[in-house]
Amino acid sequence: MKQFLSTLFMLSVIFASGQQTFEVDWDQSTTEADATFTIETGDTIIWTWANQSPHDVVASPGETDAPGDFGSEIIIGTGQTYQYTFTTEAVIDYLCSVHPTSMLGTITVEEALSTQDKFEENITFFPNPVTDNVRIRSLFQFDTYRIFDINGKQVAEGVGNGTYTDANLSHLKTGTYFVKVVDGALEATVRLLKK
Numbered sequence: 416m417k418q419f420l421s422t423l424f425m426l427s428v429i430f431a432s433g434q435q436t437f438e439v440d441w442d443q444s445t446t447e448a449d450a451t452f453t454i455e456t457g458d459t460i461i462w463t464w465a466n467q468s469p470h471d472v473v474a475s476p477g478e479t480d481a482p483g484d485f486g487s488e489i490i491i492g493t494g495q496t497y498q499y500t501f502t503t504e505a506v507i508d509y510l511c512s513v514h515p516t517s518m519l520g521t522i523t524v525e526e527a528l529s530t531q532d533k534f535e536e537n538i539t540f541f542p543n544p545v546t547d548n549v550r551i552r553s554l555f556q557f558d559t560y561r562i563f564d565i566n567g568k569q570v571a572e573g574v575g576n577g578t579y580t581d582a583n584l585s586h587l588k589t590g591t592y593f594v595k596v597v598d599g600a601l602e603a604t605v606r607l608l609k610k
Contacts, residue, residue, distance in 0.1 A: 434457035434458055435454075435458050435530070435533070436458070436459040436460075436461060436498075437452065437454065437458065437554040437578075438460075438461045438463060439461070439578075440463055440465040440578075441465060441511070442465035442466040442468065442518070443466070443468065443514055443517050444465075445465075445518055445520075446541055447519055447521075448539045448552060449520070449539075449541075449550075450509075451520045451521045451522070452521075452523070453522075453525065453533065453536040453537060454501060454522065454523070454528070454554070455524065455526065455527055455528040456504060456524055456525070457500065457502065458500070458501055458524075459498055459499065459500040459501075460522070461496050462496060462497045462498070464490060464491075464493055464495040465493065467491065467492060468491070468514075469489050469491045470489070470490060470491075470511045470513055470518065471486070471512055472486060472487045472497050472499075472509060472511065473485075473486040473487070473509060473510065474507060474508070474509055475508035475519065478507060478508050480505040480507050481509070482503065485499055485507065489512070501524040503524065504524050504525060504526055505523075505524045506523050507522045507523075507524070509521070509522065530601065533554065533555075534555055534598060534601040534602075534603055537553055537554040538553050538596050538603045539551075539552045540552075540594065540605060543607055543608060544607075544608035544610045545584055545608070545609055545610065546585075546609075546610050547583060547585040548581060548582070548583050548584070549581070549582050549584055549607065550579060550580070550582075551579070551581075551582060551594070552578065552579050553575075553578050553596065555578070556575060556577050556578055556598070557575035557596050557597060557598040557601075558574070558597050558599065559574055559575060559596075559597050560572065560580070560582070560594055560595065560596045561594070561595045562584070562592050562593070562595075562607070563593045563594075563595070565590060565591050565592070565593075570587060575596075575598070584609060588609065590609055591606060591608055592606070592607045592609060593607070594607050
C-alpha cells in the first residue's frame with residue numbers, strides 16, 4: 416500500500432508539473448489575436464488590467480462552453496488581475512462587457528498539449544500581411560526572433576519584449592518571409608507576408 420501511495424504521489428507531481436500560467440495584458444489595445452489562445456486543462460490565465468479603465472472578463476453572450484464560475488466582476492485600476500484555471504476541455508468565446516467590440520477572444524482548452532505544441536499554436540503576427548509594423552504575440556515571454564527571406568537568408572532579428580513585441584519591417588521588400596521565434600529550447604516558425 417505504501418508503494419502504491421508513493422507511486423500515486425509521484426505521478427501526480429509529474430502530471431501537475433506540466434500545467435502552466437500565462438499572463439495577458441487586458442485593455443482596449445488588446446486585439447482579438449492577442450486574446451485568443453490554445454492551452455491545456457490545468458493551465459491558468461491571468462488577465463492584468465493595463466490601464467485605469469473599467470474592465471471585466473466574461474463569457475460572450477450565448478456562450479455555452481464556459482464553466483459556470485468563469486468570469487470576473489468589473490474591476491478598475493492598472494495592475495488589477497483576474498485569473499482562472501481551466502479544468503475541462505472547451506472552446507470559450509469571451510470579452511470585456513464594457514468594451515465588447517474591441518476586447519474579445521477565444522480560449523481553446525485541450526486535454527493534453529506539450530509545451531512545444533502550446534508555444535507553436537500561440538504565436539501570432541498582426542497584421543499579416545504586414546506593411547510596416549507587425550506585432551508578435553505569444554503566450555510565452557520569448558527571447559528572440561529572426562526573419563529569413565524565401566532563400567533562407569537572415570534579413571532581420573530582434574529581442575522579445577515580454578509576450579508582445581512590435582517590430583518595424585518597413586526596410587523589407589515585398590515578399591514572403593519566415594519568422595523564427597525562440598524561447599529557450601522552444602522554437603516556432605511562421606510565414607509572414609510583406610506588402
